[in-house]
Amino acid sequence: MPRKIWTGSINFGLVTIPVGLYAATEDHTIQFHQYERGTTDRVRYKRVNERTGEEVGYSDIVKGREADGGVITVDPAELEEIAPGRSRTIDISTFVELAEIDPVHFQKTYWLAPNSSEHYRPYNLLRRAMQKTGQAGIATFVLRGKQYLTAVRADDEVLALNTLYFADEIRDPGELLEDQSEQAAPTDKEIQMATTIIESMSGAWNPEDYEDTYTARVEELLAEKARGGEAVPSEAPPQPTNVTDLTEALRRSVDEARKGRKPKAKASEDLSALSKAELDDRAKQLGIKGRSKMKRAELEEAITNTPAKAS
Known part of the structure; x- marks a missing residue:
């Protein structure tokens, strides 16, 4: 069962629905510790008073900001006291067409679930109504000391909450492009x-x-190094297409596209000339299962023995 990271209620009109907030995604990034080069000594971070050099306990740390030559400090409890709704309500103020929200505003997705079975009926009422109308509820709430703009929407089985960037947090893309010539x-x-x-x-x-x-x-790199091997670099990224070669690159791309997305491996093809990334791509196109865990030799054998799909 996923861990509940927030408990509160959704409010729309005069209806209040107690809910819990759950992470909708999980991070599979490989986590590393830090070590001093050439040793097995762990490198750790400590909260240190820069004046005394002494370590400071977490409970003794407050937030602060420099102002007028001094420092204004704020206790975490003070931030909690001024949070709208004391951080326990998702107040829907407006319903909008979900398609009207530019994807650049979307931040992260969470699932919302009723806190108990007695709240299933109003919960499902809101979900089904939004599903029928294609509307999303725009609301604000506070999570971990930060106020979020959110879109509450109907998913297939549950309500989803997407945190959104505020308008002033979106950078103007026009600043990225200089004056362009004809x-x-x-x-x-x-x-x-x-x-x-x-x-x-x-x-x-x-x-x-x-x-x-x-x-x-x-x-694979970690396993290879554990066996005493070394890292094998991937192929270099492709060079930018020159403006003078653009039409030719497009023409060749069209020709390849008409034949199929990717050329299929032939039994007589020398797969040893391909990089590991290219072999992975071939295996994916051929629908080979378990390819991500295969070594290079296993990939070559699987590709050679797998017939090309009919185009």
Whole structure:
């Protein structure tokens, strides 16, 4: 059972529904400790008073900010006291079309579940109503000392809460692009060719098709070093396409796209010339299971013995 990270209630109109907040995702990133190079000595961080050099207990630390030549300190309990709703309510102020929210505002997803079976009916009422209307409830609430703007929406079985960035937290993308010359505008032919590539590569969104290959490679690196081996570098990233070569690159991409997304491995092909990343990609295209845990030799054998899918 996932751990509840917040307890409170959703308020819409005069209806109050006690709920718990749960993380909707989990991080599979490999965690490392830090060691001094050439030794097995752990490197640890300590909270140290910079004037005395002495370590400070966590309970003796307060927050503060410099102002007018001095420092204003705030106790965590004071921050809790001024939190809206004492940090225990998700107050829906407006319902909006979910499609109207620009994805750049989305931050992180949580699940909301009723605190007890007696609250299932009002909980399901809100979920079904939002599901029917395609609306999301915009609300604010406080979690771990920070106020969040949120969108409460109906998922297939539960209510989901997405934390959102406030408008003043979104950077203006126009600042990233300098004045562009007329040469920066693509031609109609280039747009058509790029459209053809996109259409040929289009498919249904299936998240199970995508895997964290980098984490698998880190695990492989650790296993190889445990055997006394060394890291094998991946292939270098492709070079940027020159403007003069853009049309030719598009033409070749269209030709490849019409043949299929990726060339299929042939029995006579020399797989030893491919990088591990390219072998992983081939195995994925061929639908080979368990490829992320295979060594290079196992991948080559599996690719050679797997018939290409009909295009």
